[in-house]
Amino acid sequence: MSPHGLYRPCVGVLLLNAQGLVFIGQRRAKSAHDHTQPPYLWQxxxxxxxxxxxxxxxxxxxxxxxxxxxxxxLLGEAPDWLRYDLPKGSNNRWNGKYIGQTQRWFALRFTGDDGEIDIHAPGGGAHKPEFDAWRWEKLSALPELIVPFKRTVYEQVVKAFAPLAEAQV
Incomplete structure (x- = not known):
């Protein structure tokens, strides 16, 4: 068994631009059973x-x-692993192996320009797109845009990285 137990070990990235705004992507529906509704499509x-x-x-x-x-x-790393439980009935995503995810979060400064971002052919075109759209958003707005079962994690990420989300001089 994983050292994380019933939680899938994962990472999360808070990507900040020079203005102190955060990259968020609008999730693509993974299947016909993905019923996430606006405004909770962003992550x-x-x-x-x-x-x-x-x-x-x-x-x-x-x-x-x-x-x-x-x-x-690299700007920083959250001090702790953060975790959330999947909603009841949705843990078939990983064949029932995990009840949720435990995540290590990193804050990164984006040093390129927006032209580098390509959500339609990510990874140099070698990977399936995860997002339908993207934008830069205020850090404080993020918890209201994520699916409710991940909100507590996003609140903790916002708190951990708030001092880093200032415009770069």
């Missing part, structure tokens, strides 16, 4: 940690695979 890049990969390596990989972004600088 930051996140994903699982591969075997032999450090959480930071996973964060960089997931960011690239979902946004095409590789021009970044």
């Amino acid at each position: 930051m890049p996140q994903g699982g940690i591969d075997e032999g990969e450090t959480p930071y390596e996973a964060a960089l990989r997931e960011l690239y695979e979902e946004t095409n972004v590789s021009s970044v600088a």
Whole structure:
């Protein structure tokens, strides 16, 4: 069994631009059973940690695979693993192996320009798109845009990284 127990080990990326705004993507429906409704369609890049990969390596990989972004600088790492439970009846996503996810969050400064972001052919076109749309958003707005079962994690991420979300001088 994983050291994370019944929680799938994952990472999350808070990507800040020079104005202190955060990248968020509008999730694509994964299947006909994905019933997420507006305004809860938005999230930051996140994903699982591969075997032999450090959480930071996973964060960089997931960011690239979902946004095409590789021009970044590390600003900080959340001090703790954060976790959430999947809603009842939805844990078949990983064949019932996990009841939720435990995530390590990283704050990264985007050092490229917006032209680098490509959600339609992410990872140099080698990966399926995760998002239908994207935008830069105020950090404080994020908890209201995420699906309710992940809201507590987003509130903790906002609190942990709020000091970093100032415009770069």
